[in-house]
Amino acid sequence: MIANYNTHTFLGCFYRLQNQASRSFHKQGLPVFRCNATDEIMNLPKYSILTAVLALTFSTAIVNADDNNTLNSAEKKAGWTLLFDGKDASPHWRNFKKEGISDGWKVENGELSRYKKGAGDIITKKQFDAFELTLDFKISKGGNSGLMFHVTEEESTPWRTGPEIQIQDNVDGHDPQKAGWLYQLYKADSDATNPAGEWNTLRILITPEKCVHWMNGKKYVEYVKGSKDWDEKVAASKFSKFAKFGKATKGHICLQDHNNLVSFRNIKIREVK
Numbered sequence: 158m159i160a161n162y163n164t165h166t167f168l169g170c171f172y173r174l175q176n177q178a179s180r181s182f183h184k185q186g187l188p189v190f191r192c193n194a195t196d197e198i199m200n201l202p203k204y205s206i207l208t209a210v211l212a213l214t215f216s217t218a219i220v221n222a223d224d225n226n227t228l229n230s231a232e233k234k235a236g237w238t239l240l241f242d243g244k245d246a247s248p249h250w251r252n253f254k255k256e257g258i259s260d261g262w263k264v265e266n267g268e269l270s271r272y273k274k275g276a277g278d279i280i281t282k283k284q285f286d287a288f289e290l291t292l293d294f295k296i297s298k299g300g301n302s303g304l305m306f307h308v309t310e311e312e313s314t315p316w317r318t319g320p321e322i323q324i325q326d327n328v329d330g331h332d333p334q335k336a337g338w339l340y341q342l343y344k345a346d347s348d349a350t351n352p353a354g355e356w357n358t359l360r361i362l363i364t365p366e367k368c369v370h371w372m373n374g375k376k377y378v379e380y381v382k383g384s385k386d387w388d389e390k391v392a393a394s395k396f397s398k399f400a401k402f403g404k405a406t407k408g409h410i411c412l413q414d415h416n417n418l419v420s421f422r423n424i425k426i427r428e429v430k
Contacts, residue, residue: 225267225293225422232425240281240410240424243267253278253411254310261414268295270420271302271412278315280308280409287429290410291360293422296336298353299329300417303340306363307382307408309401315411316340317399320382322361322370324419326353337372341394342387345370345377356422364429365406 226243240249246269252259261276262269285306296302301324308319321340325332327350337359338344349372351357360371363382370377380387382403396402412421 237427250279268420276414280411286407287364289427292424293356295420297418301325301415302419303413305411307405308411337377342390343378349373349375
């Protein structure tokens with residue numbers, strides 16, 4: 158395999174990994190050292206180039222692992238807080254209409270996962286009105302889940318009050334609603350998701366003036382909750398039969414149990430005043 162290597166390919170990998178490592182080091186206030194000596198690298202033996210790439214891959218993985226479920230100084234200053242510290246979900250989450258969290262949700266390796274039958278939907282203990290939220294999710298092959306906001310406990314299920322941002326495997330999933338879309342209401346015209354089993358970063362901004370979704374840094378949709386366009390779309394959807402759907406301006410955030418394995422990490426929120 159190594160005998161058929163392409164030096165330019167390895168060089169490209171080297172620089173991409175160097176950039177990724179540099180961003181991670183900079184975020185943690187660590188010194189950054191960069192190599193731009195293309196000619197010198199090109200003249201190295203193939204095994205030396207491979208060793209450099211593998212070493213940088215390993216160091217980047219370590220930095221990124223340590224970086225999960227934490228806030229840097231800039232995030233703290235901007236008002237971000239963690240909704241999951243990578244060790245215990247119970248300080249911020251509980252099952253819908255319950256006091257605690259079922260054993261169908263587990264925390265392992267810094268991930269909060271719905272992993273077995275009967276887990277149930279979980280909601281934040283605190284309610285939020287205007288906010289910005291970001292999280293990483295990893296969906297199983299063919300899997301489905303969701304992130305809801307402004308959820309109240311007036312109905313039998315969270316989705317009857319809280320709008321849902323779809324989470325699913327866009328390749329092998331069975332729902333025509335794709336990851337990052339606002340379920341049955343607003344859809345994106347492109348797909349920026351990574352494959353099942355890989356991490357994706359979902360970011361949302363929810364305010365009275367506008368709501369925006371981003372998937373892996375790409376803007377997906379923008380809408381105004383409660384606008385004329387919103388009302389028309391709700392009226393044409395399955396949610397039209399639920400009088401309380403989308404009406405609350407403050408509520409819980411919900412992670413959905415849709416009978417599939419899904420994991421979350423780096424769940425962060427910033428209230429917008």
